[in-house]
Amino acid sequence: EAAVTQSPRNKVTVTGGNVTLSCRQTNSHNYMYWYRQDTGHGLRLIHYSYGAGNLQIGDVPDGYKATRTTQEDFFLLLELASPSQTSLYFCASSDGLGNQDTQYFGPGTRLLVL
């Protein structure tokens, strides 16, 4: 059973559209992250959270909002999607304890903004 799941797996929208990407983890982890992955850039952190109701800004937050409703659920919101947000989005979780803090990734969501 996958411990980090994402939905939808694929999404097509138009410029200006409203998109919500969902992530759920059953690892009982405190930390959750949203990344985007683009050719030549690797994984870039958008937002992250260390618990329900908490939100921290990542390295590329512009155009994105996020909300952590429970320990398990973390959402990424694109309220006015633009073609530059076409990307592969990964959610991850970690326990946040100790230095190693391994991240466990979901399967990813491919978003195409036309």
Add this chain to the structure above:
Amino acid sequence: GQGVEQPAKLMSVEGTFARVNCTYSTSGFNGLSWYQQREGQAPVFLSYVVLDGLKDSGHFSTFLSRSNGYSYLLLTELQIKDSASYLCAVRDQTGGYKVVFGSGTRLLVSP
């Protein structure tokens, strides 16, 4: 500035070895991790190092030199299935629980 650099591509031959390099520049250092990512799939954790020297984990070994801001992942007895991207991720002391990922090295193992 803060950055993690990796070569984009690496080619090697089945049965031999491959060394995937990573250089980093961060405001602090709190450990370096390696992840494997197959095409179209999510990254998967391989190894974590925080002390200088070589950490031998069998098929995957890792080396770290903090003074040089350098690490490598060494894959021995390569198999075709080792063809994948390998991501280096550095955690700095000032970034809380953020890590900075390199762009990844795509390793191609040929017969």
